[in-house]
Amino acid sequence: MKLSRAFFNRPTLQVANDLLGTYLVFGKDRRTLAARIVETEAYISENDPACHAAPGRTARNRHLYGRPATIYVYLIYGMYYCLNVVTEREGFPAAVLIRAAEPVEGFADAKKGETSRLLNGPGKLCRAFGIDLTQNGADATGTKLFFERRDGSSVAAAVSPRIGISKATELPWRFYDSQSSSVSGPRRFNEAARLR
DNA sequence: TATAGGATTGCC
């Protein structure tokens, strides 16, 4: 079943953890794309130096202040888009970055073997889904782009520091499925976190 | 207006 706005209106760390094992669903043109989320990161408030809300409200980050389940998309390095879903109460800037997933439905090359590498990074995930600024500000409880819980397996969740940032690098706000081969980043990140 | 740097990726 579809994840409700109430699901996202909770502490961001909890949402980031609980999103593991749920499905991202996107109706693109006439087909449906779906993937099982295996890696997320939390970005929380103007007091988190790595969060885009750190400078306060700006034109770019305005959707971070929106109601829970709002989609926040931005362009990074002039080349890749990153997909976030806003958490906590309206007016409190926080979100979960969707970093990696396993293709489940609708991906053309999902049967060619290299399925585990198709969505293993936030930029690659958006590219494969066809997500760009068109989705910025969208409502993730609607019919076009949403999150869904399906029956089945539990997730062996692990945590580690967030990847690719230069500030607040010590906070263990990255969550991932330790059993998945679709997790992003150098292998050592995952191994090191597993040994904690 | 100018400039440094970025929640990345893939190639050298």
Place this chain on the structure above:
DNA sequence: GCAATCCTATAG
């Protein structure tokens, strides 16, 4: 190790 590529935030 590092370039690609362009938008954002901040300083001048």
